[in-house]
Amino acid sequence: MVVNLLKGFCRAVLPLYPRKALSTNVLVRRTPSLGKHLIGLSRSSTSVNHRKLVRNGEEKKSVIWIEGNIASGKTTCLEYFSKTSDIEVLTEPVSKWRNVQGCNPLGLMYQDPSRWGLTHQTYVQLTMLDRHVLPTASPIRMMERSIYSAKYIFVENLYKSGKMPEVDFAVLSEWFEWIIKNIAIPVDLIVYLQTSPQTCYKRLKQRCREEEKVIPLEYLESIHNLYEDWLIHHKSFEVPAPVLVIPADHDLKKMLHQYEENREKILMAHC
Ligand SMILES: Nc1ncnc2c1ncn2[C@@H]1O[C@H](COP(=O)(O)OP(=O)(O)O)[C@@H](O)[C@H]1O
Numbered sequence: 001m002v003v004n005l006l007k008g009f010c011r012a013v014l015p016l017y018p019r020k021a022l023s024t025n026v027l028v029r030r031t032p033s034l035g036k037h038l039i040g041l042s043r044s045s046t047s048v049n050h051r052k053l054v055r056n057g058e059e060k061k062s063v064i065w066i067e068g069n070i071a072s073g074k075t076t077c078l079e080y081f082s083k084t085s086d087i088e089v090l091t092e093p094v095s096k097w098r099n100v101q102g103c104n105p106l107g108l109m110y111q112d113p114s115r116w117g118l119t120h121q122t123y124v125q126l127t128m129l130d131r132h133v134l135p136t137a138s139p140i141r142m143m144e145r146s147i148y149s150a151k152y153i154f155v156e157n158l159y160k161s162g163k164m165p166e167v168d169f170a171v172l173s174e175w176f177e178w179i180i181k182n183i184a185i186p187v188d189l190i191v192y193l194q195t196s197p198q199t200c201y202k203r204l205k206q207r208c209r210e211e212e213k214v215i216p217l218e219y220l221e222s223i224h225n226l227y228e229d230w231l232i233h234h235k236s237f238e239v240p241a242p243v244l245v246i247p248a249d250h251d252l253k254k255m256l257h258q259y260e261e262n263r264e265k266i267l268m269a270h271c
């Protein structure tokens, strides 16, 4: 009875409001042309069963992207949430980028970006698309990065730094535009792990991935600036979902504490 009343309410009233506006006490700032930027939640947010939203008799699945600079702590964040039932976690397919039929496009790109940037980013685009269209098995999906950041951050960086020829950029751009126009890429919330480039540099050195040994601090600074322009200042490209910013320079203990504090905001992303 109560459930039916709620369903009726949702059908009658929810369509009258912007999709995110009723979910919780979410503070949403409208930005000129780029959708909404979630700048925080009030402390009085009520606890809502994240499995509840039902549309056309189907459970609404929630998709959350974890975005951030290289070595900002995305994988660590996903590992933490992967321990929660009902959440499926998709990490970036980095192992594929390091080994496609015996070749290493990630390594080649770092060695000679002008020659291999297109090759690498074409494969990133394909493998990220593959992730996006994978059928969801759980009510909540958390994904490391997206086809959007591949284009808006990494391809953009190669091009802007003069390391990707115009024709390569044009071909990748047309592919990307075709994909986002013709294929549904669902997303309900972007969690941005905001770090300083210096922190990432330290963590990158500590992780010590062979291909990344050539990355200078300036590279992380460029990636950082592109992320900030996209997700914070809304100066560059469309942002396809609200953004939750989590400061991520802190030590692991504090980060896990922050993830716990933000758990409800993140898991209720679809409401
Ligand atoms: N909060 C943190 N403090 C210190 N080191 C961290 C923290 N989070 C992650 N690390 C370490 O930094 C490196 C990069 O983290 P990772 O989660 O792989 O980043 P990403 O997936 O964003 O590239 C790893 O060695 C990881 O153990």
Ligand SMILES: O=c1ccn([C@H]2C[C@H](O)[C@@H](COP(=O)(O)O)O2)c(=O)[nH]1
Residues within 6 Å of the ligand: 068, 069, 070, 071, 072, 074, 092, 094, 106, 121, 124, 149, 150, 151, 154, 155, 212
């Ligand atoms: O579109 C992309 C996305 C990522 N990369 C690079 C950057 C890093 O070297 C690895 C994986 O990134 P993490 O932040 O460590 O997950 O892949 C790229 O070149 N292009």
